[in-house]
Amino acid sequence: MMKFDYLQPRTLKSALALLEKHGDEGRAIAGGTSLLIMMRQRLLRPKVVISLAEIPKFDRIAYSPKTGLTIGAGARHRDIELSPLIRAHYPLLHETFHKVAQPRIRNMGTIGGNLAAGDPLTDPGASLIALDAEVVLTSRNGQRVMKLDEFFVDYYQTALETGELLSEIRVPPPSRAHWAHIKFTPRSVEDFATVGVALTLSMKNSVCEDVRLGLNSVGSTIVHAVQAENALRGHEATDARLREIGEVAATEVDPVDDNRGSAEYKREMVKVLVCRAAKEALAR
Amino acid sequence: MAKAEKFSVVGRRVQRVEGFDKVTGDSKFIADVYLPGMLAGKVLRSPFAHARIRHIDTHKAEKLPGVRAVVTAEDTIKRPWGAFFADQYILSVGKARYVGEEVAAVAAIDPDIAEEAVDLIEVDWETLPGVFDAEEAMRDGAPLVHEDKPNNIAMTMDIERGNIAQAFAESDVIVEDTFQSMPQWHCAIETIGSVAEYAPNGKYTIYMNTQTLFNARYRIATALGVPETDVRIIQSAVGGGFGGKSCDDNNALVAAVLARKARRPVKLINTREEEFLAGCRPRVFMKINVRLGFKKDGRIRAKHIKVVADNGAYSAKAPAITGVAAMRHDTCYKYSDVKTEALLVYTNKIPTGAFRGFGNPSAEWAVEQAIDLGAHELGIDPIEIARINAAEPGYVSPHGNRVTSCELKQCLDMAEKMVDWKAKRANKAPDTGLGLACTVHVSGKRHFGDYDGSSATIKLNEDGKALILSGEGECGQGVHTAMCQIAAEELGVRVEDVEISRADTDLTTFCLGAFASRLTYVSGNAVKNAAADVKRQLFQQASEMLEANPEDLIANDGRIFVKGAEGKSITVADVARARLFRHNGAPIVGSGSFDADSVLPDSTRFGNESGAYNYGVQAAHVHVDRETGQVKVLKFVIASDCGTVIYPIGAEGQVEGGLAQGIGYALTEGLQFDEGRPVNPNFSDYRIPSMRDMPPLEHAFADSYEPTGPFGAKGLGELNMDPTAAVISNAIFDAVGVRIKTLPITPEKILKALREKAVLEKPGS
Secondary structure, rough: OOEEEEOOOHHHHHHHHHHHHHHHHHEEEOOOOOOHHHHHHHOOOEEEEEEEEEEEEEEEEEEOOOOEEEEEEEOOOHHHHHHHHHHHOHHHHHHHHHHHOOHHHHHEEHHHHHHOOOOOOOOOOHHHHHHOOOEEEEEEEEEEEEEEEHHEEEEEEEOOOOOEEEEEEOOOOOOEEEEEEEEEOOOOOOOOOEEEEEEEEEOOOOOEEEEEEEEOOOOOOOOOOHHHHHHHHHOOHHHHHHHHHHHHHHHHOOOOOOOOOOOOOOHHHHHHHEEEHHHHHHHH | HHHHHHHOOOOOOOOOOOHHHOOOOOEEHHHOOOOOOOOOEEEEEEEOOOOOOOEEOHHHHHHOOOOEEEHHHEEEEEEEEOOOOOOOOOOOOOOOOOOOOOEEEEOOOOOHHHHHHHHOOOOEEEEEHHHHHHHHHHHOOOOOOOOOHHHHEEEEEEEEOOOOHHHHHHEEEEEEEEOOOOOOOOOOOOOOOOEEEHHHOOOOOEEEEEEEEEHHHHHHHHHOOHHHHHHEEEEEEOOOOOOOOOOOOOOOHHHHHHHHHHHOEEEEOOOOOHHHHHEEEEEOOEEEEEEEOOOOOOOEEEEEEEEEEEEEEEOOHHHHHHHHHHHHHHHHOOOEEEEEEEEEEEEOOOEEEOOOOOOHHHHHHHHHHHHHHHHHOOOHHHHHHEEEEEEEEOOOOOOOOOOOOHHHHHHHHHHHOOOHHHHHHHHOOOOOOEEEEEEEOOOOOOOOHHEEEEEEEEEEEOOOOOOEEEEOOOOOOHHHHHHHHHHHHHHHOHHHHHEEEEEEEEOOEEEOOOOOOOOOOOOHHHHHHHHHHHHHHHHHHHHHHOOOOHHEEEEOOOOOEEOOOOEEEEEEHHHHHHHHHOOOOOOOOEEEEOOOOOOOOOOOOOOOOOOOOOEEEEEEEEEEEEOOEEEEEEEEEEEEOOEEEOOHHHHHHHHHHHHHHEEEEEEEEHOOEEEEOOOOOOOOOOOOOHHHHOOOEEEEEEEOOOOOOHEEOOOOOOOOOOOHHHHHHHHHHHHHOOOEEEEEOOOHHHHHHHHHHHHHHHHOO
16 A cells, blocks of 8 residues: 555535645545545555545535435435435436445445546446436636536546536436436446446327436446437337437447457447336336 | 254254354454564565566665565575475466466565565566467467476376267267356455464464365475474464365465565465465366267266366366366266366466366366256256266266265255246246256365375363364364264263364364365264264263263263163263362373275276265256346255255355355356456456345255264265356256357357347248
């Protein structure tokens, strides 16, 4: 293990000051479930680790029918999974967070840490994209609010700039009644998804009024499958149409070969699982 | 379980003897061992699969403050060592043969300094072309892993019993196919580690989490060039062995060499990545071609098996494992004419070795699928094929294995009932299928020194409590509890009044350790004999006190009674005290030994290798998702014949744990290599099943009694994962008509096979 200084600021303001001061030599730590692994593997060697644990109300979860949901970046996966507010108003999030790793990880890892790590294999991002989530990026100079799908840039790269902290996640009030989440883990339920699908949609009569589709583990970032959405929006949700959106989604992903399957297999699974998710959502 | 009823301790669900320590966190695993002045060790490993070492410069590492010793091969006697072939060194001599091989090591006052110092060791490498596939390694002109092994061949076998050509000529149906197994890791919760201490008088004391103490002592003494008694091995609590902690690796040796040079104790524990790279020796991976000839009525007439096994860079136990893969299954069914050919081949990869099943899972993966192929070809229900051919008591295999107890047919009946074979077969739901396989394993195996025995000492304390001194050791499987039950049963005392020592080569008598499913049977017999010796001495003393003949005495629940005069009794404690506290008094100490009635197989590998054979049947009901290829095991059933069950909770754990490793072997595990470099040496990429991945399991033990076993018991530990991969593959074939012949059976392979099958079956194609 390398040597580093461990700082524990007691306010958001002082955390931001420390982040700015230490720049690229500093790293924020919340649950540590991803940072510590990277440090142990010597992929990251921060000189200063800045804990967010003492920032007041950094794990706050609040909901109002008018403005929707706000989740403090320090909320743990388990907090979100078990929140009655989330279970009542965003069942997709409840289900998604219930499937993140296993309780030992969920009790430590935070939503902010998860999103800021920019790991395309993890589950929360796809579901948050399917719910039109935004992230709030805060620095000493102020705040930026950004659509989540614009936040993810590349493998382990996000729009976060030096000195900036992902401080809050905002989800608008739920507008689409149907939803589905498929975490396809043929090796072990505790594995990362081979393919992850999160979908929300609204129907008017038999026509799809609106739809959002997020996919994980199938590219260098979590994917917002806009073309597949376009292929369904305004159309009747026939079996043939649902198969077609799977085909379209498969053209929007760029998976790689790994232990969970070849790129070709994952692309095939996108076809199958997007169609299944849409059917599941409609049946709900 | 009618036969267990007559026992008072055996077969009872007693509390595990070390259970309290484990659940309270008090067990001392290797990380919990601290000695005064202890240093932290760290190993420099080869980054290359095959590379010559031109020069090693340790000066910078030695100068780092806090470093107490840096060692290379120059600090060793460079004597090769190994379980069967002496072909590996403590630290690389001249060249490294796989990624992860130990090249040099450091002992420092803390782990961070040791790690930093390792980075300061400079090695001038000259990389060499390597061989990574067993078949390619045998080609003329392929790079040699060991210069004295032409074509990289470590061992060959070619054995024919009967007349194989004639037997195939007389067969009505012949099936043949080739199956590829895979490297599998033990993934014990605790990695290999040791704490070594060196005394100026030349004696090494090594705390190890090994499962085979005396074998470890022998190998360590050999490699260090000292007499065996200059090495003392003390077992720490062991967090799982599964064959991986049987001292085929260099961990303890490196710690010992560091401790000698530093003149301070050294702790060296593998990280998880090191465990994957160079710790436990993974399952030998094999390509197995099976050819079976059947008579029309389903009898197996001929079997020809060809094995190509990947040895890795050094041999460890792979020679014996390859032999088991080639021959063991011939004790499962009634075979007459068999031919077996095997090649064990060096490659520039991690040495392979002992893992639960010892060659049997690879062989049964192939042979039990070939039998299933035969059943389909013949149009006979696979369970009937098994019944027709199943071994029975009195069967002698073509290799000379003599079967005493055998309840394979009973196990077939039990499995058939538990999985509801007939009804599910008659009313097959879409895309579901049934699969089945039989298995056989040994209860000990005679090889090391023409010996498959054990010995034990039991000391009766003055409070009437007995202490078993045994060097076999506990490695998490629960055998210490079974030994205490056996001693308590024989002595007629409560199990709570029997304790067992930790294994320590200086204090306990000679034992071979945990392998070949041997301990309940072999050491159980030794403990039983030691307890009988104690009881004889106890009754001698009690007969004077009770004024009765020793043969008229019985012991029960810690009291000794006179038969027919139940009012006349005395406690075991009173007898023990009376014997001790008198003129010329002596404590009661009993000793017992046992050596199985087996013979060391001859140069053609003929001979009864074990004292008893254990049998089992597994069956599965699976569903296959045709769109994703995903397999869901709807139900798994296991029927085991392990003779009398001594410690049911431990036995159940063995069955469940065996199935978990079997399912991992079938569906999820397998280390992948890129030019000899493991690409998934971590638990994120190498997936073992979690508790939540386990299918619904129903299992049962056959009503069985092994006449040569302690209270009728025989082995169990390995039986439970041997056939699992074949069971699942057979069930997939029954469900959707495709057979996957390479492990692991991934959904991707199934999907591909389904698509190929659809193309073939398309009308007009």
